[in-house]
Amino acid sequence: MALLSKKDANLIKDPLADNNPITIQVLGICSALAITAELKASVVMAIAVMFVLGVGNVVISAMRNIIPSKIRIIVQLIVVATLVIVVDQVLKAFAYPLSKTLSVFVGLIITNCIIMGRFEAFALGNGLWRSFLDGIGNSLGYGIILVIVGFFRELLGSGTLFGFPVLGDPIEKTGLYSIGYENNGFMIIPPAALIVVGIIIWVQRSRNPALVEEN
Amino acid sequence: MHELKMKYQGKKMAPAFNAFHTFLFTPNETTHGGTHVKAADDLKRTMNTVIMALIPVLLFSMFNAGYQHYAAIDAANGTPRSLSFFENFLTWDNFWIGIIKVLPLVVVSYGVGLIVEFIFAVIKGHEVEEGYLVTGMLVPLIVPVDTPLWMLAVAVVFGVVIGKEVFGGTGMNILNPALTIRAFLFFAYPTWMSGDKVWVHGAVERAGGPDAISGETILGSLAQNAEVSYSVSDMFFGFIPGSVGETSTLLILIGGLFLIFSKIASWRIMLSAVIGSLVMGLIFNQVVEMGWITETSKFYGLMSFEFWKHLIVGGLAFGIVYMATDPVTGSQTNRGKWIYGFFIGFISVMIRVFNPAYPEGVFLAILLMNVFAPTIDHYVVQANVKRRMKRFKNAVVLPKDTDGKAEELKVETV
Numbered sequence: 001m002a003l004l005s006k007k008d009a010n011l012i013k014d015p016l017a018d019n020n021p022i023t024i025q026v027l028g029i030c031s032a033l034a035i036t037a038e039l040k041a042s043v044v045m046a047i048a049v050m051f052v053l054g055v056g057n058v059v060i061s062a063m064r065n066i067i068p069s070k071i072r073i074i075v076q077l078i079v080v081a082t083l084v085i086v087v088d089q090v091l092k093a094f095a096y097p098l099s100k101t102l103s104v105f106v107g108l109i110i111t112n113c114i115i116m117g118r119f120e121a122f123a124l125g126n127g128l129w130r131s132f133l134d135g136i137g138n139s140l141g142y143g144i145i146l147v148i149v150g151f152f153r154e155l156l157g158s159g160t161l162f163g164f165p166v167l168g169d170p171i172e173k174t175g176l177y178s179i180g181y182e183n184n185g186f187m188i189i190p191p192a193a194l195i196v197v198g199i200i201i202w203v204q205r206s207r208n209p210a211l212v213e214e215n
Numbered sequence: 216m217h218e219l220k221m222k223y224q225g226k227k228m229a230p231a232f233n234a235f236h237t238f239l240f241t242p243n244e245t246t247h248g249g250t251h252v253k254a255a256d257d258l259k260r261t262m263n264t265v266i267m268a269l270i271p272v273l274l275f276s277m278f279n280a281g282y283q284h285y286a287a288i289d290a291a292n293g294t295p296r297s298l299s300f301f302e303n304f305l306t307w308d309n310f311w312i313g314i315i316k317v318l319p320l321v322v323v324s325y326g327v328g329l330i331v332e333f334i335f336a337v338i339k340g341h342e343v344e345e346g347y348l349v350t351g352m353l354v355p356l357i358v359p360v361d362t363p364l365w366m367l368a369v370a371v372v373f374g375v376v377i378g379k380e381v382f383g384g385t386g387m388n389i390l391n392p393a394l395t396i397r398a399f400l401f402f403a404y405p406t407w408m409s410g411d412k413v414w415v416h417g418a419v420e421r422a423g424g425p426d427a428i429s430g431e432t433i434l435g436s437l438a439q440n441a442e443v444s445y446s447v448s449d450m451f452f453g454f455i456p457g458s459v460g461e462t463s464t465l466l467i468l469i470g471g472l473f474l475i476f477s478k479i480a481s482w483r484i485m486l487s488a489v490i491g492s493l494v495m496g497l498i499f500n501q502v503v504e505m506g507w508i509t510e511t512s513k514f515y516g517l518m519s520f521e522f523w524k525h526l527i528v529g530g531l532a533f534g535i536v537y538m539a540t541d542p543v544t545g546s547q548t549n550r551g552k553w554i555y556g557f558f559i560g561f562i563s564v565m566i567r568v569f570n571p572a573y574p575e576g577v578f579l580a581i582l583l584m585n586v587f588a589p590t591i592d593h594y595v596v597q598a599n600v601k602r603r604m605k606r607f608k609n610a611v612v613l614p615k616d617t618d619g620k621a622e623e624l625k626v627e628t629v
Contacts, residue, residue, distance in 0.1 A: 180363060186403035195377060202381065 011133040013100050015141030021143040023201045027113040033104050033193040042150030046143025052083040057135035058124035067114045076119045084109045157187030251477045255278025262348040264479050268470035269352050276460040280360045283456045284416040319353035323364045327371045335380050346385025353393035356460025359413040370400045390585050391544045414456040431527045432457050450527040461530040471536035480540035484556035488535040491560025496522025517568040534577035544585040548595040561585050
């Protein structure tokens with residue numbers, strides 16, 4: 001790694017696995033449940049969060065010495081809100097149907113705990129470059145879970161991936177459907193995402209018992 | 216078998232062999248520690264008692280599967296048949312349908328469920344537990360007769376892993392595994408789990424064709440404000456369409472009494488659930504009588520259904536006797552059992568009436584109360600603690616002027 005020092009590289013690598021925002025810190029669950037019924041929506045959501053968190057972290061980090069600590073939450077909110085509105089408008093302009101599916105959840109990025117959490121915990125105390133890397137790393141960690149959940153939910157629930165029918169046509173009864181397979185309606189509804197996230201947490205913790213919390 | 220068990224002692228696969236061994240023989244180990252309680256009603260005996268209570272239901276359901284199939288065909292041909300127990304119910308033709316439709320459900324449920332149990336026992340290194348024996352028998356009885364076997368297999372894997380193993384296996388689960396399986400099937404494959412086709416064998420295949428037959432349940436017809444053609448005795452004895460084993464209230468009642476007398480299941484839960492459903496049914500009947508809803512209301516059919524009949528149609532009786540009384544997921548305290556049971560009955564009937572999409576609200580009601588059972592227990596225990604604390608305080612504060620009063624207090628505080 002010539003590009004990044006080891007310390008910096010860890011900023012990206014840690015949130016991907018051992019300090020994942022969703023499975024370890026259990027933040028940002030609501031959006032993970034709501035929009036992962038389709039893989040496409042998951043990917044777009046991941047990109048949107050990456051933009052907001054990457055840029056937001058840099059902005060907060062740049063202002064960290066001039067923000068009075070009493071009003072820092074308000075300042076953070078304004079930064080997130082601005083960025084989210086930008087994302088929302090871009091989506092509405094260039095991907096209108098998708099922004100319909102994501103509906104209110106783009107706006108709700110503002111309340112995504114991961115973003116405020118990283119502002120508070122990291123950007124307020126670190127330099128620009130490191131804050132940027134931290135933002136990218138955490139949003140990647142968030143995105144990877146979104147994509148995994150979206151993959152399973154779309155594949156099992158609708159038999160498609162990115163909207164392409166990969167298992168055959170359920171109405172024409174081709175492919176897997178010709179032998180009596182049917183889509184699992186349970187995977188479409190949000191509780192299924194909770195169970196899929198739960199299974200990911202289970203798998204991750206049984207592979208690395210150090211992550212299991214004491215109780 | 217003994218040799219196999221000895222050979223694999225201490226190895227990874229040991230639990231699997233031990234399970235087969237203890238299933239067939241008396242274990243050759245004795246307990247080693249100090250004090251222990253010797254009792255005949257161990258887990259295996261308990262489970263077997265419940266299965267014995269389920270056998271009549273299973274046999275009846277096999278005949279009924281065939282009877283409903285042929286009766287529906289006759290009805291579609293314009294010659295509704297009248298029931299004659301020995302002539303057209305207890306026949307080989309009917310039983311044969313039962314064998315080819317119901318038996319595979321049982322086999323798949325047990326096979327898949329036990330494979331999952333064995334895998335987990337081997338991974339975790341504990342003994343295979345008997346918990347699945349009852350679940351495996353309940354599952355085929357609470358699904359529609361035409362449920363595709365692979366769906367059942369998927370649901371069983373889901374139910375056993377998510378409903379039970381993640382919580383730590385038998386005795387640790389929050390939700391009843393059999394109902395978890397049923398709920399998974401319902402939400403995953405609603406076309407096979409509800410509607411007016413799936414309840415009678417063959418109705419789905421024949422749908423749309425010239426030989427289409429009806430597979431509607433009584434509750435389904437009521438939800439559409441349609442007339443019900445079954446008599447009360449049909450409903451009670453179980454000659455009606457429905458999930459495999461839920462139809463015969465009589466046999467469920469016998470099984471329930473058997474469970475009560477063998478002290479396996481709690482009569483408090485059963486009785487209070489019956490009361491709960493009757494109360495809710497009465498409320499709805501009153502609403503109809505007061506004229507608050509008209510005949511055009513979509514709730515009219517189910518609301519005007521006489522309150523006591525709710526007990527003999529659908530899965531309510533089966534759910535109360537075999538599901539609600541699950542000692543693991545139900546309330547543990549006696550007062551808690553009354554509350555728990557009452558709400559199961561109450562909510563079941565409420566879901567039935569208010570949500571025609573879920574005429575079988577029973578499994579949802581029981582799952583919901585499963586979740587609340589520990590909370591109910593908590594408050595019952597807290598109330599008890601509080602009451603005793605109060606009694607304790609009074610006993611100390613009151614003057615002990617006469618012997619009689621002091622004695623009285625003594626009795627009270629003990």
